[in-house]
Amino acid sequence: MERIKAPRTDRRNLLKGLGAGAMGVLAAGRAGAETPAQQAPHNVQEAPVGHADTAKQRVDFHGPHQAGITTPRPASGLVASFDIVVSSPDEFEEMLRQLTERARFLTQGGLVPERDPKLPPPDSGLLGPMVAPDAQTITVALGDSVFERFDWLTPLRPLHLQRMVQFPNDALETSICHGDMTIQFCANLSDTNMHAMRDIVKNLSEFLVVRWMYEGSVPPVLPAPDGSTPSARNFLGFRDGSANPDSTDAPLMDKVVWVAGPDEPEWAQGGTYQAVRIIRNFVERWDRTPLGEQERIFGRRKMSGAPLDAPQDATEQALPDYSADAEGKLTPMDAHIRLANPRTPDSDRNLMLRRPFNYSRGVTKSGQLDQGLLFISYQADLQQGFIEVQNRLNGEPLEEYIKPVGGGYFFALPGVRDDADYLGSSLITAARRL
Amino acid sequence: MVGNFLRSSALAIVLASGTAGGAFAADPSLDLVAPLAEYKIYVAENTAKLVEDTKAFTDAVKAGDVEKAKSLFAPTRTSYEKIEPIAELFSDLDVSMDARADDYEKAEEDPAFTGFHRIEYGLWEKNSTEGLAEYADRLMSDVTTLNQRITDLTFPPEVVVGGAAVLMEEVAATKISGEEDRYSRTDLWDFDANFAGAQKIYELLRPLIAENEAEFVTKVDGNFKDVADVLGKYRTPEGGFVSYEELSDADRNVLSTKVNTLAEDLSTLRGKLGLG
Ligand code: HEM
Numbered sequence: 001m002e003r004i005k006a007p008r009t010d011r012r013n014l015l016k017g018l019g020a021g022a023m024g025v026l027a028a029g030r031a032g033a034e035t036p037a038q039q040a041p042h043n044v045q046e047a048p049v050g051h052a053d054t055a056k057q058r059v060d061f062h063g064p065h066q067a068g069i070t071t072p073r074p075a076s077g078l079v080a081s082f083d084i085v086v087s088s089p090d091e092f093e094e095m096l097r098q099l100t101e102r103a104r105f106l107t108q109g110g111l112v113p114e115r116d117p118k119l120p121p122p123d124s125g126l127l128g129p130m131v132a133p134d135a136q137t138i139t140v141a142l143g144d145s146v147f148e149r150f151d152w153l154t155p156l157r158p159l160h161l162q163r164m165v166q167f168p169n170d171a172l173e174t175s176i177c178h179g180d181m182t183i184q185f186c187a188n189l190s191d192t193n194m195h196a197m198r199d200i201v202k203n204l205s206e207f208l209v210v211r212w213m214y215e216g217s218v219p220p221v222l223p224a225p226d227g228s229t230p231s232a233r234n235f236l237g238f239r240d241g242s243a244n245p246d247s248t249d250a251p252l253m254d255k256v257v258w259v260a261g262p263d264e265p266e267w268a269q270g271g272t273y274q275a276v277r278i279i280r281n282f283v284e285r286w287d288r289t290p291l292g293e294q295e296r297i298f299g300r301r302k303m304s305g306a307p308l309d310a311p312q313d314a315t316e317q318a319l320p321d322y323s324a325d326a327e328g329k330l331t332p333m334d335a336h337i338r339l340a341n342p343r344t345p346d347s348d349r350n351l352m353l354r355r356p357f358n359y360s361r362g363v364t365k366s367g368q369l370d371q372g373l374l375f376i377s378y379q380a381d382l383q384q385g386f387i388e389v390q391n392r393l394n395g396e397p398l399e400e401y402i403k404p405v406g407g408g409y410f411f412a413l414p415g416v417r418d419d420a421d422y423l424g425s426s427l428i429t430a431a432r433r434l
Numbered sequence: 435m436v437g438n439f440l441r442s443s444a445l446a447i448v449l450a451s452g453t454a455g456g457a458f459a460a461d462p463s464l465d466l467v468a469p470l471a472e473y474k475i476y477v478a479e480n481t482a483k484l485v486e487d488t489k490a491f492t493d494a495v496k497a498g499d500v501e502k503a504k505s506l507f508a509p510t511r512t513s514y515e516k517i518e519p520i521a522e523l524f525s526d527l528d529v530s531m532d533a534r535a536d537d538y539e540k541a542e543e544d545p546a547f548t549g550f551h552r553i554e555y556g557l558w559e560k561n562s563t564e565g566l567a568e569y570a571d572r573l574m575s576d577v578t579t580l581n582q583r584i585t586d587l588t589f590p591p592e593v594v595v596g597g598a599a600v601l602m603e604e605v606a607a608t609k610i611s612g613e614e615d616r617y618s619r620t621d622l623w624d625f626d627a628n629f630a631g632a633q634k635i636y637e638l639l640r641p642l643i644a645e646n647e648a649e650f651v652t653k654v655d656g657n658f659k660d661v662a663d664v665l666g667k668y669r670t671p672e673g674g675f676v677s678y679e680e681l682s683d684a685d686r687n688v689l690s691t692k693v694n695t696l697a698e699d700l701s702t703l704r705g706k707l708g709l710g
Contacts, residue, residue, distance in 0.1 A: 083683075085691040119705035205694035209687045 054188045058133035061107045064270050065258060065415040066423075068137030068186050069378050070247040070353065073218055076190040077357035079276055079374060080197060080213040081143075081179030081408065085206075089152055093428045095207040099140065100422040102203055106196040109133035124202070126195040134192040139184040140423050141274045141410035146180045152431050158259070158268045158411045160382040164275075167390055169399045176212040176278055176406030184274070184376065190215060212406065214278055216357025216374040231305060231316060235281050235358045235371045236401070238298055239305030242316035243337065245351050256351045257378050267426035270414035275352075275386035277375040278359070278406035284368055286401045297397045299335030307331065319343075332397075339392045350388050352379040375407070382409060466591050466707065469638035473594050476634055477517045481581045484513040488577045492570035495553060498563045507554060508620035508674065514550075515627035516634070518604065519597025524583055531576045534613065548572055551615075558617035592709045598635040601628045602697035610690050612678045622668050622675035625689070629665070633658050636700065643706050650706075654699050661692050 041047065059067045086092045109131045112123040123131075147157035166172055183200065185193040193215070201210060218232045231241040245256050254260065259271050286294070295301055299308055305316030309330035322343055325331055331338050341347055357374040364370050379385025386409075413424045487510040494503040514521060514532065522528050529537075531549040538544035542555055548569050556566045605628050608614065615621045636654060644651050664685050668676050681689075704710070 083687045085687050116705055118708065118710050120701050202698065205698050206691055209690045 051188075055132040055134050057135040057188065058108060059135055059137050061104050061416060062418050062421075063415045064417075065272070066137075066139045066412055067107070067415075068139035068184055069272060069355070069412060070253050070257065071137055071186070072247075073355055073357075074135045074186050074188045075218050075220055076187050076193050076215070077217070077355075077374065077376075078185040078190070078193040078197060078213065078215045079376065080183050080185070081211040081276075082181045082183070082208040083211055084146060084180040084208060086150075089428060089431050091207070092150070092424075092431075093422075095204065096424045096428065097422045098204055098207075099200065100416060102196075102200055103138040103140070103423070104416075104419075106131065106199060107133060107136045107138055109136075124195060124198045126191060126198065131195070132192075134188045136185070136187040136192050136196060138196060139186075139274075139412055141182045141184070141412040142424075143178055143180050143182070143408055143410050145178065149180075152434065153427070155434060156265050156267060156427060156430050158271070158273070159264050160273060161411050162382070162409060164408045167404065168394050169402070170404045173405050176214070178408040179211045179410075181208075182274065182276060182408070182410045190217065214359050214361075214374050214406075216359040218357055234356070234373055235283055235360070236286055236294070238294075238300060238302055239316050240356060240373075241354060242300070242305050243341065244354055247353060253353070255380070257353050257380055259380050265430065267430040268411065268414065269426075272378045272380060272412045273382035273385065274410040274412045275375075275377045275379070275382065276407040276410065277404050278372065279375050280370065280372040280403045280405055282368070282401045282403070283371050289401070296332050297336060297401075299331045299337040307337070308335070334396055336393070336396055336398050339396055340389050342392075349381070349384050352377040352385040352389065372402070372405075378412065465642050466595075466639075469642070470589055470591060470594055472638055473635065474589055477520050477584060477589075480513040480517045481584050484510070485577055485581050487513065488574055492574045495557075495563050495570040496567050500557060500561060500563055503553075503563060504557050504618070507550070507557065507618055508615070508623040511550060511620075512623055512627040512630075515624045516631035518628065518631060519593060519600045519635075520584060520587070520589070521580060522600075523587070523593065524580060527576050527580050527583075531573060531580075534616075536613075549576070551617075554615065554617045592704055594635060595639065595704050595707055595709055596701075598632040598639075598703060599697050599700035601632040602693050602700060604628060606690070606693045606697055610686065610693060612681075615678070619677040619679055620675065621678040622665065622681065626665055626675065629658070629661050632696065632700065636703070639703060639707065643703075647706060650699065650702075654696065657692050657696050657699070661689065661696075664688050664692075 041049065059071055061067065084092070084095065086095055112121075112125070112129050112131060115122050142161075144157065144161045144163050147153045147161065148163075163178060164172075183197075185196050187193050187196070197213070201208070221230055221232050223229050231239040234240040245252055247253060257272050259268050259273070261269075291302060295308060299320070300306065300316070301308065304314065306314035306318050307320035309320050309322075309325055310318035320331055320337070320343065322331065322338060327333075328335075328338070333339075341350070354375070354377045356376055359372055359374045361370045377386050414426055416423055416425075487506065491503060491506040491510040494506055529549075532551070533547065533549060534551050535541040535544070535547055535555065538547050541547070542552075542559075550573065552569050553566050553573065556562060556564070556569075605625060609621060609624060609628070612619070612621050614624050636658070640651060665675070667685070668680065670676060
């Protein structure tokens with residue numbers, strides 16, 4: 001198959017040019033501009049000033065695992081779920097190869113090809129003639145329905161992959177549940193994600209039907225005085241992510257996130273289970289709840305994010321010590337963080353890596369804001385991870401303020417090794433061997 | 435199936451930067467004369483049939499014959515749906531004849547809601563022809579006007595050539611969901627007519643590109659055939675279609691991918707024929 005892409009070296013040079021050149025010129029044009037206020041455009045029609053340094057951030061596409069999982073979360077996320085229309089392993093492979101091709105280009109960036117102007121342009125043009133990588137990652141995961149529907153995949157289903165079932169507090173809407181495949185797009189700018197989404201919708205129309213899509217964001221946070229960046233806040237105003245396992249700790253990620261070992265099919269090694277949950281937040285009601293109660297519901301202080309049993313000046317990094325609070329006098333027994341992770345030697349196997357985004361979609365029929373959490377977690381064991389933890393959370397006081405309405409369980413494919421490899425190659429190879 | 439889009443676009447780049455316009459018809463207007471004339475006949479035949487069928491349909495409505503009117507609703511629409519790219523050029527008539535309730539602020543209750551779907555609403559939701567006579571008269575007069583205007587029309591080549599893709603865009607955007615004939619559930623009749631209309635245009639132009647675009651033609655032919663196969667499953671012995679509700683999710687997904695891929699591919703027809 002021929003590929004639309006500038007040769008690798010060209011691309012790199014061009015991107016260098018983009019950093020030092022194009023955007024640099026703009027910055028220099030506003031000579032002496034140092035404070036954000038001075039950098040601001042002068043006229044209504046001038047675009048908000050882009051950032052050359054973030055635009056050129058590039059996340060490797062190749063590796064043992066897919067990017068976008070232990071990769072730091074950029075400001076924008078988009079999850080789209082698709083149904084796959086293929087009728088043979090060959091067509092499935094063709095779809096995956098084309099998807100890989102597009103993802104490779106979109107994440108690495110480069111020049112958009114030109115075409116005869118009598119034809120529709122090959123690119124939406126959303127990002128102009130030069131696609132900046134902008135920390136774009138594209139993460140592909142398969143739902144259990146493909147293993148269910150295609151008998152040539154059925155014997156290869158990952159051990160724990162299953163169709164999401166309703167939890168007691170859920171009010172699932174069919175139109176935003178499940179799917180054969182999710183693509184998680186993450187980037188600094190939401191426009192970058194949307195450009196990638198449109199590219200894939202256009203180029204893979206032969207194989208993919210969009211089922212649902214949710215977009216979310218992470219509010220950027222100023223660095224703390226010590227140079228560390230605290231966790232961002234969710235739409236309930238609490239810091240989200242404080243107790244996440246350290247995603248830079250590779251051995252820990254091997255344990256918590258990446259599938260390995262003889263219980264799982266060979267092809268799935270290096271992949272991970274993805275749980276997506278679209279969880280509405282009743283923000284009006286939440287904002288009318290006393291602060292003390294809000295904090296007891298989570299088990300953390302709202303402003304600092306510190307656990308309730310930590311000293312007043314503690315940060316979110318402080319660790320709760322539930323053994324010293326066996327009756328829940330400081331941290332209620334049913335606080336979100338205490339139920340989610342009781343921190344017993346046993347509960348270590350229920351760890352997961354959470355990577356959520358906040359979403360906002362207009363208003364409901366009752367005139368309330370339709371906002372919530374696009375919850376995404378990755379775990380090596382879906383049963384011990386998401387499902388077990390959600391079962392412990394069932395009935396938690398937070399439920400009064402949240403309503404899970406959609407999502408599904410998926411299996412994020414192992415990484416793409418190199419230019420010759422493609423997403424899901426190990427699965428296709430295994431399917432052919434059956 | 436192979437990455438035709440990638441391949442053909444890569445090809446187009448090569449051509450665009452190399453021999454300018456080399457792949458395209460030297461004088462498109464000449465090559466298009468015959469297909470355009472033939473298409474005009476196709477449209478004329480369909481509008482004539484539309485006039486005839488609408489007469490029978492509206493007569494039944496006005497005679498208060500609910501069952502007869504119901505049975506004529508879907509077949510009457512097909513000749514309109516086949517020529518939609520042309521019919522739509524007259525947006526005043528299109529709105530009056532074919533708009534849906536959700537095009538109006540007050541939906542079904544909106545006084546501006548007229549045409550086929552207003553009558554459909556009465557026949558199926560109310561199971562009655564009461565109050566429908568005025569809509570029937572207006573529909574008949576719209577159809578007559580449409581017929582007259584089309585007779586006088588010089589067909590713009592880019593509209594005809596682009597029309598194949600436009601029909602697919604219509605299906606993709608608002609029909610695949612089953613919202614077109616929501617009261618009667620006769621959507622599959624419309625699908626079939628839209629595909630037939632697109633295929634007609636494509637077939638007329640096919641000889642002009644078959645040689646230089648062999649791969650494209652194979653792919654488009656294949657997709658039209660796949661659509662026909664899927665729709666074929668839902669045909670009734672009388673030549674019509676079963677209710678849209680019987681369309682399986684899997685088949686709807688197949689139709690959806692085919693419609694979008696056909697839209698994607700047919701949208702290059704104008705360029706391939708040298709029309710900007
Ligand atoms: C809208 C819904 C939710 C909100 C607003 C929310 C919010 C929070 C907040 C503020 C924290 C404390 C800071 C942190 O460690 O990140 C937290 C912790 C946590 N949440 Fe949630 N969460 C939600 C849903 C869930 C769900 C569905 C799960 C999994 C089933 C979950 C699992 C966890 C875990 C494992 C922790 C860390 C506990 C610890 O290790 O101390 N959360 N959540």
